Amino acid sequence: MTKIDDVLAGLADQRYLADRGIASAVQLAIELPRPLLLEGDAGVGKTELAKAIAAMRGARPIRLQCHDGIDRSEALYAWDYPRQLLHLRAGEISGQASGTTALYSDQFLLARPLLEAVRQGSKAVLLIDEIDRADDEFEAFLLEILSDFQVTIPELGTITADAPPVVILTSNRTRELSDALRRRCLYHWIGHPDHQREVAIICLRAPDVPAVVAEHVASLIRNLRELDLYKPPGVAESIDWARVLTARNGDPQLWTPADLIETLGVVIKDHDDQMAAAARLAQLIEDAG
Amino acid sequence: MVDMQVAAASSGSSDEFARWIVVLAAALRAAGIPVGIGQTISCREALRALGTDRQSRYWAARLTMIHDPADIGLFNRVFAEVAPATDIADEPWSTTVDAASDRTNGMGTDGSDHVAAGGRASARERLKHRKFSETTESEREQLSRLIDQLAVSLPMRRSRRRRAGPSGQIDVPRTLDHAIRTDGEIVTWRWKQRRSAPRKIVVVLDVSGSMAAYARVLLRLALAMRRVADRDVTRRVEVFAFGTRLTRLSDELTHRDPDAAIDAAAARVVDWHGGTRIGDSLDALVRTWGRRGLLRSAVVVICSDGLERGDPHRLEQAMLRIKRQAYHIVWINPLAGNTAFQPVQRGMATALPLVDTFLPSHDFASLETLVDTLAAIG
DSSP, X not given: OOHHXXXXXXXXXXXXXXXXXXXXXXXXXXXXXXXXXXXXXXXSSXXXXXXXXXXXXXXXXEEEEOOTTOOXXXXXXEEOHHHHHHHHHHHHHHTOXXXXXXXXXXXXXXXXXXXXXXXXXXXXXXXXXXXXXXXXXXXXXXXXXXXXXXXXXXXXXXXXXXXXXXXXXXXXXXXXXXXXXXXXXXXXXXXXXXHHHHHHHHHHHOTTSOHHHHHHHHHHHXXXXXXXXXXXXXXXXXXXXXXXXXHHOSOGGGOOHHHHXXXXXXXXXXXXXXXXXXXXXXXXXXXXX | XXXXXXXXXXXXXXXXXXXXXXXXXXXXXXXXXXXOHHHHHHHHHHHHHHOSSHHHHHHHHHHHXXXXXXXXXXXXXXXXXXXXXXXXXXXXXXXXXXXXXXXXXXXXXXXXXXXXXXXXXXXXXXXXXXXXXXXXXXXXXXXXXXXXXXXXXXXXXXEEEEEEESSSEEOHHHHHHHHHHTTTOOOSOXXXXXXXXXXXXXEEEEOSGGGHHHHHHHHHHHHHHHHHHHHOTTOOEEEEEESSSEEEOTTGGGOSSHHHHHHHHHHHOSOXXXXXXXXXXXXXXXXXXXXXXXXXXXXXEEEOOOOOOSOHHHHHHHHHHHXXXXXXXXXXXXXXXXXXXXXXXXXXXXXXXXXXXXXXXSSHHHHHHHHXXXXXXX
């Protein structure tokens, strides 16, 4: 049993079926330790992987969802001003003067995900989701945090992580990330799983789906991915489709074309793509029948 | 050599794997993938963590040295050469990798020199209304300089970020922060206001045969826009060219010397003066770049005469997609400089209803109009 097998088994325990590439990436992210940048089409399981790593290490993932305009006060820390003010007023009424030092204490500090991760250190799994949505300035700031895991709060002092936490970044490539950030990270592209693994994932994630349905859905999905769609279906869509089709009929032999076409909205969420997919499905049904 | 020493030093002794990494890194660099010393050291550490069998070596190297999915196909080839064996499964998604283009230099149709028009007006005034298609080589030279000097200013959008300002919304944290220093009394209100951020610009140039007289001039204009982005990292300008296939030129147009930049871009395009497949090319733009969000709330500038040889339905579909994602579509057409112009060309007639601003681009004056129009888009 090698370490890689341990990682594979550990992730499988968390209901995440990894391949060798993913397992290697996870192992390096933990051991080196270096941030791991994950890219891939929507729905291939980037965020799920981070959650599985956290669960494997017995931690709750600390998640920082990036968005346009995100800044330090949302990512790092902020002071709870309303409570500080109330505290000040309460002090006045009771006649106890409280100095400003008491106001800038831990009690009034709102720790945001990055500070939380620095505090927990090696125990933490930090998920920085959709980093491509944040802007360049935030990326530069993040780079600084990721290089020394040290946060300085002027009123409190410097907090340093005992050891770097496991950091997973995901990106949907809406913006090219800076080379500096890419170089700091390990990089893994998560592709769509191969047929076998997809069947296994469907069975694992949707236990009430019969194996024969999973098999069928996986091959239909693979066919749809071969079309040049604007948004190719991800694994999440395969799982949903398998569930929906099972609810209609547990035996693929009895599926009618209508079963597939009417449920297509679960898999394909774009009008033009749906037209293309419906045509392909009709053809597949014809070929099969 | 430096790499080898560093990699060897990090492992405590010179070992065969450090040497292997150095060889691989050198081969990757030779193939055009930049690999830094830091990455070779990481790779050595990764090998220690993962093991040294072939699969582990593959993943250790790929995870530490490759940072762009477009490079993975190339990496697989280089890896196979450096470590010949067959036990690594080919990644199925290598289809996403852009096919390596054969670089052919197809420029140089400066054949027919017209006689330079006399006239005493300054070069700028004289050239201002001179049709690009009727310029001599020396005039084109002067035009290039004029375009280089065009004051391109890019449109802005309101950003989600806010900053302290004299008016706008109440900045509650800052107001209270100051109140605490004055014993909880709010003496002055603090405000925050929206900042503005530059809009992305996506320039798409038609370089097919019918655009031959204009392509190089318009490329020069694209370069002038690119240079704005080069000076300021928060700005983003992407340039694409197409005839029958789409080529991204943004990286080529970063050279300091404008002539060298144009030459590099020209060398990158493989289908100069060929046929026109506007629909297919715009479709490719939407699929590869639109899917990643490049077009979202961007200003898209399409430079084409609209002489479509492909399927107009496909063009319409692609334009609809762009329209849904982009903030503003500008179409510039050199034919529109002709007073008798009617947008009856197959492609132009299809696309025109979906275009926000339609402008001519046959002379320098029309380019000035374009630049003003761009700056005015909110």
